[in-house]
Amino acid sequence: MGEPWFADFANFLAGKVIPSHLSYQQRKRFFSDIKYYLWDEPYLYKQCGNGMVRRCVSEEEIQSILGFCHDREVGGQHGGAKTAAKVLQCGFYWPSLFKDAHKVQQQFSRVGFTLDKPKDSP
Numbered sequence: 111m112g113e114p115w116f117a118d119f120a121n122f123l124a125g126k127v128i129p130s131h132l133s134y135q136q137r138k139r140f141f142s143d144i145k146y147y148l149w150d151e152p153y154l155y156k157q158c159g160n161g162m163v164r165r166c167v168s169e170e171e172i173q174s175i176l177g178f179c180h181d182r183e184v185g186g187q188h189g190g191a192k193t194a195a196k197v198l199q200c201g202f203y204w205p206s207l208f209k210d211a212h213k214v215q216q217q218f219s220r221v222g223f224t225l226d227k228p229k230d231s232p
Contacts, residue, residue: 114166114169115168115205116154119140119143119144119147119154120149122140123147123148123149123154124151146158148163153166154166156203158198158203163201164198164203165202167203175197176193176197176210176214179193179211180193180196189215190212190215190216193211193214193215194207194211194212
């Protein structure tokens with residue numbers, strides 16, 4: 111398994127290790143973004159624009175989180191935007207969240223799951 115997408119942020123916050131593979135522009139962006147990340151062993155958190163702090167998750171966790179939020183017993187089978195909102199409400203974050211949630215919704219609709227309530231339900 112490779113490093114998670116947030117490895118550079120975690121390494122910098124935990125040990126002040128500056129990533130050597132970044133170009134000048136990427137380094138500027140890195141130091142601009144780092145102020146929104148918090149390290150609390152063993153997790154990295156991101157403070158989002160609305161002030162909420164959400165846990166950064168690795169690629170291995172993404173599918174199970176999306177599946178849970180998409181298929182929840184309470185009003186499951188949501189569209190991509192609603193699934194992404196539910197992930198954020200659960201306190202998780204990753205950069206491609208909305209794109210991944212939309213992909214999951216498309217996969218379920220291709221397989222034949224309906225995203226609407228059955229017509230005979232109350």
